[in-house]
Amino acid sequence: MNRINPLHISLFLVLLFFVAIFKLHLAKTGLNEAKKSYKESLNLAVALDGLKNTYTKKIIIPSSLRGLIAQRKTKDGLVMTSKKLDIKSLNLLMGKVMNGAYNVTKLNITRLSDTQASLYMEIKW
Secondary structure: OOOOOHHHHHHHHHHHEEEEEEEHHHHHHHHHHHHHHHHHHHHHHHHHHHEEEEEEEEEOOOOOOOOOEEEEOOOOOOEEEEEEEHHHHHHHHHEEEEEEOOOEEEEEEEEOOOOOOEEEEEEEE
């Protein structure tokens, strides 16, 4: 009387098998989504790294202006400052910036005199 019916055991095993198949399918779907997300993140990281390398290698400052302009690299961009810059040098620098593909987020040029200006510029990548 206290014995378990073999039909109940086989029904339980079949039900357990279908639950395992369903869980496996969910895990495969999750894995495929994770792979797709990883590929998108990898492509974005490669693109951002390329932009960062392009900006830092090609960055703007001609050799004649290197002593006049201070560059500071941040984790997400570049900050360029100059307390005193003559107008010709400023025009040369702005020509390079405006003709390049730079993401200038902040630009502050203050006129000090007829031939001098100060500069603050942030470039993000």
